[in-house]
Amino acid sequence: MAAPLPDVTLASPLPPPLPSLVNARRLRTQRLGRALRLWVPVGVLVLILAICFLLPLVVTLPSPTTGNIIYNNLPPFSPGHILGTDVQGVDVFSQLVYGGQVAFEVGLSVTAIGIVIGGTLGVVAGYFGGGVDAVISRVLDVLLAFPALVLALVIAEGLGPSEEHVIWALSVFGIPVVGRITRGATLTIRGLPFMVAARLAGTRGWRIITRHIVPNIIPTIVTFSLLSLGVVIILEGALDFLGYGIPKPTPSWGNMIANGQQILSVQPEYVLIPSIALLITVAALNMLGDALRERWGEQ
Template identity: 40%
Template sequence: MEVNLEEEQVISPWKEAWRTFRKNKLALVGGGIVTFFILLAIIGPFVVPEGIDDQKLTEARLQPPSAEYWFGTDDFGRDIFSRVVHGARISLSVGFFSVMGSIIVGSFLGILAGYYRGIVDGVISRIFDIMLAFPSILLAIGIVAVLGPSLQNALIAIAIINIPTFGRLIRSKVLSVKEEEFILAAKSIGMKDTRILFHHILPNSMPPIIVQGTLAIATAIIEAAALGFLGLGARSPKPEWGRMLADSQAYFINAPWMMIFPGLAIILTVLGFNLLGDGLRDALDPKMKT
């Protein structure tokens, strides 16, 4: 009697995650929006018709949207479309680099707290608790007030306030991973702690970092816009979206397009990252799978 055995195809976790992600239509929409703004930030400034501070005070001041000026002009006669495109590079750079800084520092502190426990865990966790006791935007305002208003200091402040989020996330992940059999086996053969931490524990903690990092970029863009709106972030004439909103306050009745288009850019970018982050969470988190 012959028995035909079908060889079961082994699918890697990342391929399975990609398969799940592709089935999520909203996640694909979010990925498309994020991709569009990333491409806009990379190539947009090279193809826009005018520079960020090309002023036409006499002939083009406060012009409404038209075939010549797609998004209209501001109170200095500057092309708002060109400034919004340039602002994509600034806002995305602040969001990306601030979150990268938060991930690096927060992951390092979270790994130390979760792996060594004891006094190390107590000190780091109390620092996180103190930072989380303050509303994030107020803490960012305080940091920028000490360092001085600028785009670079706003980036540093946003990175600092997001450190506890990633630190606590990695700490909880380390506490569960460190009890796995392969970690105990690595300890039993005398493997060094640094190798265990960065070659075994950290790679197994990447899925939640990726998800939280994607969502954190959206939050960082909003926080950068809020600081710019309050005059604590980018300074004129840099076309940061929050700064553009602040400059449009006096003209929101006579020239509402000055406020509408930077605001739409913020809304769409944040929406894209949130949809993408939710899709990644559904794809990478085993608890979300049926």
Template identity: 50%
Template sequence: MAIAETAPAVTAPAAEAPRRAWAQRLGVIVPAGLVALVALACFLGPLVLPIPQPTGGNIVDAYLPSFSAGHLLGTDPNGNDILARILYGGRNSLTVAIAVNVIGMAIGGSFGALSAYFGGTTDMLIMRVFDVLIAFPSLVLILAVAQSLGPSRINTILALGFFSIPAMARIARAATLSLCEQPFMAAAKLCGTPTRRMLLRHIAPNVAPQLLTFSILGMGLIIVIEGALSFLGLGIAPPAPSWGNMISEGQASLSATPMLVIWPSLMLFVTVLAFNLLGDALRSRWSSR
């Protein structure tokens, strides 16, 4: 009697492709939506929600619990609304992260692209300067620069922005070197395309996506460092709110009112996680192309 053999089920590659594409899209959509939600809450929330200002609270209203009348997340020791301080603190943290990345992309990206395009002595001089900066322990130097400049939002941006330039320069240089080997770049040079047009028309649009992906990955790290500086009193100075200085102030009464630390810590965690997931998803999409 013949034994019927069952052929193993084979999943066709054509059926797998839509699933992979949908998984990739979902990997971008979910963290991007979370980032957009946090940004909208921090930048537009105080304008549309009936919440008080983050400073100038009444000491009589100090230590109100969560879900109190007029104070959804309660109040801090100074009677300030915690929800208002979280939203305004998130606005400060996101503003710092965006400004630092803009500085790094504009200055570091430009120098990195110019270094790779011209090569030779120009490349050696520019990259040796950046190599020296990268060789130093960045966190120690950031603390030193922040200490010397003093605690404020603009000084935090300058301190972090200065040290974001070398990393952006290396990313732009590597991308430009790879781009210069492409046939269309050689054809553009043979046609006598001016240097300015080569940089703006051919190099910048192709290098920008890689810089943007790297900057999104770095957003979470910058927010964490800004929070650490504010926690140490070297970042955004009270009474201006920041997630870092809210955690620092809340630790004094952690055992009695843990929510003073939990709420800003939770917002910091969710925001950093969203940026990291979004950056990883974008990097995977670009590397697969």
């Protein structure tokens, strides 16, 4: 007679994770993703700004405009020239650093002018409406009708090549764009209940604008300004590349790309280095703008 089989109790399967734990894990993952989308571009921009503006104050860099022809076309990581030299023997890293200063100076100046002038026009048009809105909107529409680069080329050609003229030429592009954005944001806020209550309480128009409208459209302006800053940096480089922007031998990323055409087949890194710097800067600005828009949109 066969021996009876032992009584074996099968282990029950593991219970499924509690919904609360799954949700908590998902929330932590989402928060980490949002934090990375925000702080990675911030870190990249801080690093670029530190290299362009702080490094020359700490380290003595070679001249970005003059060099020794004997040491021309040195490859990257040559002694004393971390990124090599160009056809004139000028240090590439110095040109990159000081060219970054020019890019941010022009970009921030154009963005600031656009916010002050275009933002003021947009808020005034959106709040007062009527004939004021019609006149300002038509002026902004006329400026927006022209292609930005073509209009900047015409203005830069008429004024002559210089950093100040590039700033004003590109500001003609920035003012109407910011004006349309702020006008739309003001129209959205103007019909909200707290705005109606402020008008019924007899609050003056300019006080409503400064106390209620401007603080509420700041997130929109900041987000758009970051995106606009990247576009302005690209346009500044395009003007330099075409010979209508920063005059040579002043270093700029656009001038470096233009000069690198002469040795593109021999030393392509001279074109790639400023192009990569331009790409990283603009990408970081766009990522930061998108991250801020996402974060402020959830509040």
